[in-house]
Amino acid sequence: MDNAGWNRSTTSTRKDPGAGQEGELDIIALGRRVRHLRKKKSMTLDDLGAKVGTAPSQLSLIENGKREPKLTLLQHLAGALDVGMDQLLGAEPPSRRAALEIQLERAQRGPLYESLGLPKVRVSSRLSTEVLESLVGLQHELERRLDEQSATPEEARRANTELRAEMRAQNNYYPDIEREAQNLLQAVGHDRGPLSHHVAADIAEHLGFGLHYVGDLPHSTRSVTDLKNHRIYLTQGQRSDHDPRSVLLQAVGHYVLGHTTPVDYADFLRQRVYTNYFAASLLMPERATVEYLKEAKAAKELAIEDIRDAFAVSYETAAHRFTNLATEHLGITCHFQKVHESGIIHKAYENDGVNFPADHTGAIEGQAVCRFWTSRAVFDIPDKFRAFNQYTDTAVGTYWCTARTERHSSGEYSLSIGVPYAHVKWFRGRDTTERSKSGCPDASCCRRPPAGLSAQWAGNAWPSTRANSHLLAAMPQGAFPGVDETEVYRFLQAHSTP
Known part of the structure; x- marks a missing residue:
């Protein structure tokens, strides 16, 4: 058997920050799709606003993913842009650039970006595709490295x-x-x-x-x-x-x-x-x-x-x-x-x-x-x-x-x-x-004290618990959790000398 066949790893599926939960409207993706369809028809915000009876400023908020339109407005937008509701609300971004814009906008609204304290980049047509690629790539690499370095006990259980x-x-x-x-x-x-x-x-x-x-x-x-x-x-x-x-x-x-x-x-x-x-x-x-x-x-x-x-x-x-x-x-x-x-x-x-x-x-x-x-x-x-x-x-x-x-x-x-x-x-x-x-997982099996004992001692017992500090500890960092790589390298260096 080829040894490479055993070089297995798992790839976790990450949901982009800012994305809606299943069944919810993804307003960032919707906004980019409305902008794409509007520009495809060579319409300005004023033109589209006149067709759907909405102020251009309100449409701008929708296109930037900052406001969720009502159903009646969605129907008017679909009619004005000559598309069906399914196409307007479709899951796939209309273009590669739109996909990058959506990813960057979601990332900047997520908790990781917020924790960095960095100013937000305005996502507009003036931002080159190359810059978008770099910013999105940097965000993904930062997430990957943080995941690699700080596995939580819950991730370990999963x-x-x-x-x-x-x-x-x-x-x-x-x-x-x-x-x-x-x-x-x-x-x-x-x-x-x-x-x-x-x-x-x-x-x-x-x-x-x-x-x-x-x-x-x-x-x-x-x-x-x-x-x-x-x-x-x-x-x-x-x-x-x-x-x-x-x-x-x-x-x-x-x-x-x-x-x-x-x-x-x-x-x-x-x-x-x-x-x-x-x-x-x-x-x-x-x-x-x-x-x-x-x-x-x-x-x-x-x-x-x-x-x-x-x-x-x-x-x-x-x-x-x-x-x-x-x-x-x-x-x-x-x-x-x-x-x-x-x-x-x-x-x-x-x-x-x-x-x-x-x-x-x-x-x-x-x-x-x-x-x-x-x-x-x-x-x-x-x-x-x-x-x-x-x-x-x-x-x-x-x-x-x-x-x-x-x-x-x-x-x-x-x-x-x-x-x-x-x-x-x-x-x-x-x-x-x-x-x-065994009646488990029914709590009455063995997880609750018998009724007679509870009636006699409930409220009259205060045990001093043994501190399980390991339950609060973070997972050890590094490629080989719990191993001091510096110690290992120094050991190898010492023993490799003739």
Whole structure:
């Protein structure tokens, strides 16, 4: 596959400042269209005013987008200009110049231009087309750079939502990445079984990269790749939260998939998902993993912990990989959750219709999971050695879920895989007697205190909340959010010296 095929980015659609909402009259565009049609008929404002019975000064305000005409005047204008109402109110600007005039007028009436404190340019026939092109181009470039530098948490949530929709549409399966991983595995002679640190290093070497283990890796990074000298720098310390093989393979993935510097947060997020997928497809090769899963399905013994043990990966990696292959190769729809001990969703995926909590943007991350779901109930289970299995009746059907908890530096998390009731027959643990009922998103399910407790304590409790200052923090700036590029460049400079 051509690497350029994986250099993907998203382009946001911006509505020009000053444009009317859907269904509203765009008075700036209307005014430019009236002026264009008037001049096309070689009419002055006085001529048009005499035909429609309106003062030329009033028509000038309409042409400059500063006054909205009444319907009767619109009808008179259409008649005087020999056009239908549809043409008079059409969406397309009548000429390239008119389009530029409309864009500049909208921009100057928008909040960004207002915030700059600059004088407004009078848009008239005396303003050359070249000047219009420059002013509109400058405005668009300023907007693009501000968008690139200051992604908000809401924009990040929207990017997450869009990416999850893409993953759902693909059943979280990316055949092009699978092929790239298979080609690499064949090149280094790895066929089946757990992928060792030695084979991971062979993959990097095959691609022309030398591995350098250092003790001064920039604190904001897991690895640093020197594309100039084809070196990958890794830390000497053992960070328990991250499998060293995954860190190396993700670094390799950026190179193999042809990634370039992210153009925005959505592009950055997409690249991370693709490289994580790439690393998992090397640690758990498609052919061998699918063979294993099909055998387990035939025996009705599918279990995430068995997949974890068979390929020597973390439970989270095994669960993620199951979502990649379950629908494509086994015909099983599913969902995945990583939930913090506070009940907040950290990561999630679904293509089985489960009703994840979501905000107005459709974002799932950061939302509280129903306390009756398996991903919450597992925290109260004393047996941490074996998986906890539970059926949950929800408003959209019954789901069976299997979950475990793992401790990380940021707290304890539950990792769960769930399937609709129709698919549970293939899984070990289907005979569980654990069952719960969730009424969420109905607030009476678990978001409001029981009536008895409320009657006794409402108005008599004043908790001191833990300050979640991170909720107010802006998204980190830069092409690689959260990474100190100066620190990275100084690191590379220091290590590139012979």
